[in-house]
Amino acid sequence: METTADIAPEQACPISPVVDLVFSRWTTPILWTLNEYGRHRFVELERRITTISPKVLTQRLRQLERDGLVSRTYHAEVPPRVEYAITDLGRSLAPLFASIADWSVNLGKVDRARQDYDAARPTG
Amino acid sequence: METTADIAPEQACPISPVVDLVFSRWTTPILWTLNEYGRHRFVELERRITTISPKVLTQRLRQLERDGLVSRTYHAEVPPRVEYAITDLGRSLAPLFASIADWSVNLGKVDRARQDYDAARPTG
């Protein structure tokens, strides 16, 4: 019951905590969207990330809010309006996202590696 | 029918392909280990990443090999010896890993955000 960074099993790897935080499923598209295009209402996020269900979107937004990466603002109007925005802490991930975007140039090499691998094993 | 990279569902987000490739489960500890500590035999990886089962380790290593991020060398000895090493392409992820490691300084802020969030919602 260690509240701090007690050695989690798969952690031969010091970057795992950040990976778990930032790169769990759906979090990247949400953070990217809020970072690139500014604040969004719930339904706007739903429309941008077309395949996410409302349940899962809610789950991920709550998690991101709890982690301090996203802020939620409730406007008690009729109809109600809720706005999600990235926080300063969330914005601090931008260089990290940029690093990843930079590496995308290598995706072609990955494709070629896969083709070579598969070609060398025709039947399996 | 998009001529280019046809718009995958969750891709309001151009970095998703790299995220799926590099940050799927178990891949980060494997790549980190091979990158930091050099080539490893199968059993050595098992010992470093203590909670992974041999089945899953094999699956992930095959995937990484197919993607060109890891190389596998089989030595037909008795007993057999297999060595896994990171490739040049895999090593090119190092700056990305460094970005993530750098961001780890912010984990304290995440912890505090969680405490604040939980404190504001005692019973749920």
Added chain:
DNA sequence: CTGTATCCCGCAAGATACTG
């Protein structure tokens, strides 16, 4: 509009045993 509440399902991953 902004969610919750259920129910259900598939698949990644764990446990265990076994092979070359």
Added chain:
DNA sequence: CAGTATCTTGCGGGATACAG
């Protein structure tokens, strides 16, 4: 040592309906 084979399970996630 370096894996495979088989079985089982947990949980994320989809679908749907409903509430404030």
